[in-house]
Amino acid sequence: MILNAAVPNEFSALRVITLATDPACVLRLASALGGMGVTPLATVASLEALQAWLSAHRVDIIVCEIRSECGDGLMLPSVLKALHDAGTLMQFPSIFWTGETTLNVQENLIEATVTPACEAPAKQLWVKHMGGVAISALESHSRLAQSAGISVQILRDGGPLELGDALRTVLLTLAQPDPKLQAMTFESLAEDEVINALTTGEGLRFVFQPQFELLSRRIVGAEALVRWKHPRFGEIPPAVLMPLVNRLGLDLLLFSLVEMWTLRVMLALKRENITIPIAVNASAKTLCTPNFAERLALRMRQADLPSRLLKVELTEDVQEPDELHLSASLTTIRAKGFQVSLDDFGSGAATFKLLANLSFDEMKIDGSFVRGVEQHASSRKVIAGIVNWAGLLNLSLVAEGIEDESTIPLLHRLGCRVGQGYALARPMEIDAFLNFVIEREKNG
Template identity: 80%
Template sequence: MILNVAVPNEFSALRVITLASDAACAHRLASALSGLGVLPLANVESLDALQAWLEDSPVDVIVCEIRPECGDGLMLPSVLKARHESGKLAQFPGIFWMGETTLGTPGGAIDSARTFAHEKPGKPLWIKYMGGVAVSALESHARLARAAGIFVEIVREGGTLDLGDALRATVLTRVQPDPSLRKNTFDALAEDEVIHALTTGDGLRFVFQPQFELLSRRIVGAEALVRWKHPRFGEVPPSVLMPLVNRLGLDLLLFSLVEMWTIKVMLSLKRANIQIPIAVNASAKTICTPNFAGRLAARMRQAELPNRLLKIELTEDVSEPNELYLSASLTAIRAKGFQVSMDDFGTGAATFALLANLSFDEMKIDGSFVRGVEQHSSSRNVIAGIVNWARLLNLSLVAEGIEDESTIPLLHRLGCRIGQGYALARPMEIDAFLNFVTQQNSATTSAG
C-alpha cells in the first residue's frame, strides 16, 4: 500500500483513494487526479486490501481503472453493497471508473438483429469500449449500482473536464468538514445559496436544447434547462442542483423561473413568426400544486400565446404518493390544451406504471438506451418495443441523449422520428438559440 500526504486545493476535503493492482496503473490514476490538484490518500492493490482500509478510514471516492485483466473495479459495487448490508459501511463511497475509450468490433460475431434493409448482410458494427469492456455494458452495470444507492461515474481517460465535474459533484453532495466548522459546511451554505440563487437569479442561466426531425434535421421543438454557476464550485451539475431544490421545497419556484424565461423566448420567436413547442421540466409535486393548470393558462393568455406551445415534462425527481391526485392534475393540464410529456422513459418500473395508469401526449426514450443502440441488440429491441407501444397509445416519441451522429439513421429506421442530443445540437444560451432557430427557419423558407 502506498500512502501519500494530501495537499490543500478546491477538492482538499475529499478523501480519495485509488484501486490498482500494479504500479503503472496506480501512476496513471494518480497523474489524472494530480492534474486537478488531487493527491490520493493511498493506492490499494486489491479488494481485500480495500476492505481492510475501509475498516479504519472513511473514504469519499474510490478511483479505479477498467481493464480486461483486472475485474476489481467491476466487482467493487458488489463488495461495497455487501459491506453496507452487513453494517460495516455506513455510507457508500463514490466510484469513478476510468479508462481509455476505443472502437472495435465484437470479435467478428455478427448479430442478425444488427442487419437492416439499408445495410449489407454481415456488415459489422463498431462498438465503443473502455478498457476492453463495452461502454454500454458499463452504463448498464452503473445503472444497477446507482439503483442500489452507489454513486458511480464513468470517466474517460484524459477527460479532465469529466473528472473535474465528477469530483465537483462529489464535493457538493458528500463532503463533511470538521464538526467544529459546521457553520461552514456545504450543507449549510447550500440552503442559503440555493435560496439566494433562485430568489435573485445570481449565477442562474436558462438554456434551450433544440429537438429535431431526424430525417430532415428541421427544428420541431426544444427543451428549457437551467444551469447554476456556484461562486466557489463552478458549474453545478443538474444531478446535484435538482435534489437540493426539491429538498428545500423550491421546485415550484424554479419551475416558475424557467417558465418565465421560456415564455420570453416564445414571444421572441413569435415576433419572427416562428411557433415551436418548448418543454419545461416539472416534478409530480410541482404539477400537483393547487390550480397549477389554471395559473399556467393565465400566464399564456396574458402573453397571448397558445397553450399548445408549452409542454410540461414530468420528471421522477419527486414522486407523488397520491396517484389519483396526480392523474387529476395531469388531466386538468391537458384539458387546457397543454401537452404533457414523460421524461426518461424506461429507467425504472415506476415509469411503466405511470404510463399504464396516467395519460400523456409524449414520452422520451432515456438516453442510456439511445447510447447503446449501435452496440447491443437489447437496446435496439427495447427502443423498437417503445416505438410500438407509443403507436398503440397514440403518443409522440422523442429520443434523447443522441451523442453519436452514426446513431441517427439507425434510430430513424427503428421508428424514432424526433430526437435531441449533442450530436444534433448542444443546449444554447437564449440569444444563440434564438439566432439558431431563426436562421434555420429562414433557410427552410428560402429553400421552399
C-alpha cells in the same frame, strides 16, 4: 475507437489489480496490461481476498476474466456496492471484463418441442458469448452496475487498442472532479443563497435546447432549462440544484421563473411567425399545486399564445404520493390544451408505473439508452421496444442525450423520429437560441 498507439508510461499512474484464479488467465491479463505499460499491483484469487485488499488500498481498476465456471467477475459489482454502502470503499474502481469471445448457436427449446416433424427446422439463432456468458446478459448486468455508479467496461475484442481506450477513459474520468465529492462541497451551500438566487435571479440563466426531426434536421421543438452560477462554487450542476430547490419547497417558484422566460421566447418567435412547442420541466408536486392548470392557461391567454405551444414535462424529482391526485392534475392540464410529456422514460421502475396508470402525450427516452445504442445490443432492443410501446399508446417520442453524430441514423432506423442532444445542438442562451431558430427557419 482511438487509433493512436499508447504512449509509453501513459498509464503507469493507474493503480490496477487483477482478479483471477486460473494461472493461465493470470498470465494473459498480466501480458495484456504489460503491453500497455501497466504492472498490476496485485493478483487476487477470490472475492474475499479482493475485499481485504480494497479495505487497505486505493484501486483505480479491477480487471477480471469472465468464465462460466467462476462467477466472481459477475459478482464483483455487488461486492463493490456492499463495501461502499458499509463505508469501507469511498470511491468505486472501474471494472474491466474480458474473456474469450465465441459465436454459439442458441437452441429454442420451446420451438423445438412444438414444431411438427414434417416442418422445416427453425432457423438457428447465433448468439455472441464472452467466457461462456451471452454478451447481451453482460450488457444488461453492466447497465445495472452503471446505474449504481460503478463503471463496467466489456472488452469484447481483447485487443490492445480496446484495452488502451478503456484505460484512457479511466484516466480522463479520474481527471474530472468526483461528483460525490462535488456534492459534499455543494452541501455547504446556504439555504438563503438558494432562496436569494430564485427570488432575485442573481446568477440564474435560462437556456434552451432545440429538438430536431432526425431525418430532415428541422427544428420541431425545444426544452427550457435553468442554470445557476454560484459566486464561490461556479456552475452548480442541475443534479445538485434541483434537490435543493425541492427540499426548500421552491419548485413552484422555479417553474414560474422558467415559464416566464419561456413565454418571452415564444412571443419573440411569434413575431417572426415561428411556432414551436417548448417544454418546461415540472415535478409531480408542482403539477399538483391547487389551480395550477387554471393559472397556466390564464398566463397563455394573457400572452395571446395557444396552450399547445407549452409542453409540461413531468420529472421524477419529487413523486406525488397520491397518484389519484396526480392523475386528476395531469388530466386537467391536458384538458386545457397543454401537452404533457414523461421525462427520462426507462430510468427507473417508477416511469413504467406512471406510464401504465396515467395519460401522457409524449415520452422521452432516457439518455442512458441512447448513449449506449451503438455499443450495446440491449440498448437497441430497449429502444425498439419503447418505440413499439409508444405506437401502441399513440404517444410522441423524443430521444434524449444524443451525443454522437453516428448514432442519429441508427436511432432513426429504430423508429425514433425526434431527438435532442449535444450532437444536434447544445443548450443556448436566449439570444443565441432565437438567432439560431430564426436563421434555420429562413434557410428552410
